[in-house]
Amino acid sequence: MTFTVQKTKELYLLDTAVENIFIHEFMTAAPGDYVKVYLLSLMYASSGMETDNAGIAKQLSIETEDVLKAWNYWEGLGAVKKRYKDTRDKFHYDIEFLCIKEQLYGKKTKKSNRQESELPKLISDTDLQNLYRSVERIIGRLLGGKEPTEIVSWMSDYGATAETIIYAYSYCVKNKKKDHHRYVSNILKEWTSKQLFEIPQIESHLQEIDERHFLYKRVLKAMGFARNATEEERRIMDTWFDDMQFSIEKVLEACSKTSGISNPNFNYVNQILVNWFTGKSGEQGPGKKSGKKAISIADVHKYYDKIRKEAEDDANERREQIYRNIPKIKEIDEELRLCGMEMSRIMISQSVNKKQLAAKYQNKVDELSTQKMDILKQNGYDASYIETKYKCEICNDTGINDQNERCSCFKETQNEAEIWLNSSTS
Numbered sequence: 001m002t003f004t005v006q007k008t009k010e011l012y013l014l015d016t017a018v019e020n021i022f023i024h025e026f027m028t029a030a031p032g033d034y035v036k037v038y039l040l041s042l043m044y045a046s047s048g049m050e051t052d053n054a055g056i057a058k059q060l061s062i063e064t065e066d067v068l069k070a071w072n073y074w075e076g077l078g079a080v081k082k083r084y085k086d087t088r089d090k091f092h093y094d095i096e097f098l099c100i101k102e103q104l105y106g107k108k109t110k111k112s113n114r115q116e117s118e119l120p121k122l123i124s125d126t127d128l129q130n131l132y133r134s135v136e137r138i139i140g141r142l143l144g145g146k147e148p149t150e151i152v153s154w155m156s157d158y159g160a161t162a163e164t165i166i167y168a169y170s171y172c173v174k175n176k177k178k179d180h181h182r183y184v185s186n187i188l189k190e191w192t193s194k195q196l197f198e199i200p201q202i203e204s205h206l207q208e209i210d211e212r213h214f215l216y217k218r219v220l221k222a223m224g225f226a227r228n229a230t231e232e233e234r235r236i237m238d239t240w241f242d243d244m245q246f247s248i249e250k251v252l253e254a255c256s257k258t259s260g261i262s263n264p265n266f267n268y269v270n271q272i273l274v275n276w277f278t279g280k281s282g283e284q285g286p287g288k289k290s291g292k293k294a295i296s297i298a299d300v301h302k303y304y305d306k307i308r309k310e311a312e313d314d315a316n317e318r319r320e321q322i323y324r325n326i327p328k329i330k331e332i333d334e335e336l337r338l339c340g341m342e343m344s345r346i347m348i349s350q351s352v353n354k355k356q357l358a359a360k361y362q363n364k365v366d367e368l369s370t371q372k373m374d375i376l377k378q379n380g381y382d383a384s385y386i387e388t389k390y391k392c393e394i395c396n397d398t399g400i401n402d403q404n405e406r407c408s409c410f411k412e413t414q415n416e417a418e419i420w421l422n423s424s425t426s
Contacts, residue, residue, distance in 0.1 A: 016043045019100050026077060026100070036060050037070035038079065045097055066406075071095060076190065128152070128345060131162045138169045144337050147181055148344040154185065158192040167199055171206075183400065215241065215248055222255035223269070236266050243299075244277045300410070301399060303417035308390065308397035315388035322386050326379055329386075332372045339365050 018039070027035050037056060044051050053071075057064040074080045079100055082093040131151070136142055143151075154160045160168075168184050168191075196202050216229045216237060229237065240246050254272040258265075323330040343361045346354050373383040390397045395407035 014047055016046045018042065021100050022079065026079060030073070033060065033062050033066055034070040034073050037067050038074055041095060042097055045095070076193070127162060131165065132341065134166050135169050138166070138173055142337060143340070144333070145340060148340040150181070150185065152344040154188050158188050159197060160188050160192055161197060163199060164188065164191070164197060164202065167202065183398070218248060219251060219255060222252050223258055233266050236270055240273055244273060246273060299421050300414050300417045303420055304397055304399045304413060311388055311390050311397060315386065319386040322376070322381070326375060328375060329372060332368050336365060336368050339368070
């Protein structure tokens with residue numbers, strides 16, 4: 001006697017096994033769309049079927065860009081592994097679903113050699129002050145509140161060096177994340193979790209994940225150039241992808257039209273794409289609509305910059321007004337800043353009673369903060385009067401949340417940006 005089990009070939013009648021540790025440890029903290037990408041793709045993997053990122057995006061009604069970000073996110077957590085067929089092509093890869101139990105418990109995680117007990121050996125009081133001054137020059141303002149203390153905590157918690165912290169601030173300012181303290185913390189956590197403690201390592205990592213860099217390389221290769229793009233060429237290509245919203249395939253099609261000329265150049269390709277975008281060649285650009293200017297992601301971020309600057313300028317005006325009317329508030333703010341500096345100095349000291357000293361300064365900070373609120377109220381002001389009032393409290397009008405992903409306000413802001421763009425150009 002033999003026994004057999006009927007097997008179904010219908011995909012949606014099969015079962016997909018999901019590790020409980022994924023549900024308990026990973027799923028609860030992950031963005032919802034990323035979980036959908038993981039589960040849908042796991043279903044295909046379990047049944048031996050194939051799909052691609054564009055197909056996943058279409059099924060889930062999300063952008064392909066979000067699918068790519070999801071794979072970066074899950075790979076960073078050790079849930080999947082990208083398998084490149086060509087290491088030079090960072091856009092095409094297969095996904096291997098890893099056994100999460102093995103990743104967490106099957107092997108020991110390499111620990112950072114920069115433990116808190118070693119922190120005093122890594123940086124002195126003078127070095128710390130130099131670090132603060134360097135950061136203040138980069139962000140264009142004085143450090144305040146808990147920022148000095150948090151900077152020191154990045155050294156003890158993440159193992160970040162002073163050079164890495166300075167580089168992180170420069171990177172954020174360059175990418176228009178100025179004054180976004182949480183963003184610096186997030187990228188430092190990401191870099192150090194990947195054992196990236198040195199600047200060359202970080203630069204190499206950023207170059208690998210910079211999709212725009214590879215777009216530049218593909219365009220130059222299509223035009224027959226074996227070199228990096230110049231600053232002006234990058235600016236021109238950015239308008240193709242951001243302002244005109246052409247796909248890489250469409251840009252490469254334009255590049256292919258240079259094959260018949262002796263000296264291919266960017267101006268020639270640019271004119272082709274401009275004609276396509278404006279409809280002069282009979283083709284309609286991807287973002288062209290009934291007289292309205294196309295809205296691009298770059299435009300949305302310009303609008304974010306606008307409303308964030310307005311909020312910060314408004315707060316500065318209110319703060320200066322308070323300083324003029326109530327000079328004591330300015331004195332308290334300066335004392336709070338100095339307390340923060342002193343607390344961070346104590347944290348890296350080798351004093352046996354540093355906890356007691358830090359607690360003493362924390363009490364002073366609490367007293368000064370209470371005194372500040374009382375004075376404001378006595379003079380008819382709300383306690384939060386001089387704070388920056390961002391439109392979105394989640395991302396502080398940057399469009400990026402704590403998970404380094406698009407904020408939930410992005411869609412609404414995109415609609416506002418379109419109205420703003422078209423009203424300013426009408």
